[in-house]
Amino acid sequence: MHPPAISLNDYSYDLPDNRIARFPLAQRDQAKLLVYQRGQIHDHTFAELPALLPEGCSLFFNNTKVIPARLYFQKASDQHEAGALIEVFLLHPVLPNNIISQAMLAIGSCSWQCVIGKQKKWKPGIVLQKTVQVRAHTVTLYAELTDREQKLVTFRWEPADLPFADIVEASGQVPLPPYLKREVTEEDKPRYQTIYSKQQGAVAAPTAGLHFTGQVLENLQQRGILLNYLTLHVSAGTFQPIKEEIIQQHPMHSEQVVITQENLHSLLNADKSVIAVGTTSMRTLESLYWYGVQLIKEGDTHFFVRKLSPYEYPEEALPDAKTSMAAVLQYMQQQEMESLVGETEIFIFPGYTFRICQGLVTNFHMPTSTLVLLIAAFIGEDWRKVYEHALANRYRFLSYGDSSLLLKKD
Numbered sequence: 001m002h003p004p005a006i007s008l009n010d011y012s013y014d015l016p017d018n019r020i021a022r023f024p025l026a027q028r029d030q031a032k033l034l035v036y037q038r039g040q041i042h043d044h045t046f047a048e049l050p051a052l053l054p055e056g057c058s059l060f061f062n063n064t065k066v067i068p069a070r071l072y073f074q075k076a077s078d079q080h081e082a083g084a085l086i087e088v089f090l091l092h093p094v095l096p097n098n099i100i101s102q103a104m105l106a107i108g109s110c111s112w113q114c115v116i117g118k119q120k121k122w123k124p125g126i127v128l129q130k131t132v133q134v135r136a137h138t139v140t141l142y143a144e145l146t147d148r149e150q151k152l153v154t155f156r157w158e159p160a161d162l163p164f165a166d167i168v169e170a171s172g173q174v175p176l177p178p179y180l181k182r183e184v185t186e187e188d189k190p191r192y193q194t195i196y197s198k199q200q201g202a203v204a205a206p207t208a209g210l211h212f213t214g215q216v217l218e219n220l221q222q223r224g225i226l227l228n229y230l231t232l233h234v235s236a237g238t239f240q241p242i243k244e245e246i247i248q249q250h251p252m253h254s255e256q257v258v259i260t261q262e263n264l265h266s267l268l269n270a271d272k273s274v275i276a277v278g279t280t281s282m283r284t285l286e287s288l289y290w291y292g293v294q295l296i297k298e299g300d301t302h303f304f305v306r307k308l309s310p311y312e313y314p315e316e317a318l319p320d321a322k323t324s325m326a327a328v329l330q331y332m333q334q335q336e337m338e339s340l341v342g343e344t345e346i347f348i349f350p351g352y353t354f355r356i357c358q359g360l361v362t363n364f365h366m367p368t369s370t371l372v373l374l375i376a377a378f379i380g381e382d383w384r385k386v387y388e389h390a391l392a393n394r395y396r397f398l399s400y401g402d403s404s405l406l407l408k409k410d
């Protein structure tokens with residue numbers, strides 16, 4: 001199956017600046033909730049979500065935790081110029097290894113690929129440093145640009161017996177999305193984080209989950225809705241605009257995912273709808289299907305889903321979802337792995353056939369973004385109807401905005 005030709009202009013809409021939610025609501029679950037099903041749209045509040053979900057469905061949450069990935073170092077002044085403020089934005093760990101959860105536990109030193117602000121001011125051989133307070137410890141953090149081309153920064157700290165997670169927590173800033181166009185406030189630290197976040201490593205929040213409260217989760221369980229947690233560490237690439245005329249040429253970002261045997265058992269036992277909380281959970285679940293296909297068809301155990309993998313197989317040659325999930329579970333059991341770390345750059349756009357997900361909880365996304373393409377792939381041309389309704393009814397947009405529940409036409 002070949003990817004269809006797509007005009008990006010067909011996935012644009014006019015988003016007035018005053019519709020972008022620059023700050024969160026005082027109460028998470030008081031956001032508006034647009035419910036779409038079978039072409040019909042209804043308005044609710046997010047607190048009502050448990051009563052609006054299909055009976056017996058399974059929800060899949062992304063439990064990644066946003067790290068304060070934006071680090072600032074004041075370069076020392078010299079006789080020629082005042083010291084510049086250099087920004088180091090953590091992207092991907094390289095050493096001691098590339099598994100984010102392990103890299104965050106590194107002791108003494110580690111290396112990350114970074115985005116660097118004012119890199120020209122960071123001359124070769126210059127080691128930047130700053131002092132931070134980590135609980136009762138005064139820590140000196142050093143940063144050296146060890147590979148300028150790859151933007152590889154090596155960090156070390158003294159005393160060295162603290163994990164990198166503690167250093168980042170004490171010295172970094174919350175990496176708010178660039179389109180918010182404002183300074184970070186104290187309120188952002190808890191609010192740009194889901195209440196169930198657990199696995200450190202994201203540089204952007206899985207924002208569909210920001211609306212959940214303890215009460216909403218409790219009400220979901222009382223209704224018999226199954227709650228499942230998987231991990232996709234959201235990367236900065238999620239904000240990268242599409243610039244190519246042929247959208248398939250967009251350099252889709254790769255993100256690290258972690259799935260468990262428990263996730264697979266839940267999917268294999270799910271008799272009713274599987275609903276993803278957020279596009280990141282949806283991309284993880286759909287990637288899991290394609291990893292199963294990879295195991296079945298190619299015997300390739302390396303969990304990496306390329307951006308156009310879903311469009312490379314003839315439909316009649318593909319297994320059903322349960323067969324694919326069973327293949328992944330069998331592989332994990334054979335290898336005695338409770339969890340499996342992989343990478344996905346899956347690109348979901350109109351023409352994609354969904355294999356796992358029958359529903360999606362999500363916010364409202366930027367025009368002509370990869371996420372709007374995903375929404376259009378999921379509910380077809382009605383995506384425009386949904387967005388027009390949201391604009392006409394004063395919904396708040398983007399990361400701190402309102403929410404929607406999209407259910408497929410079945």
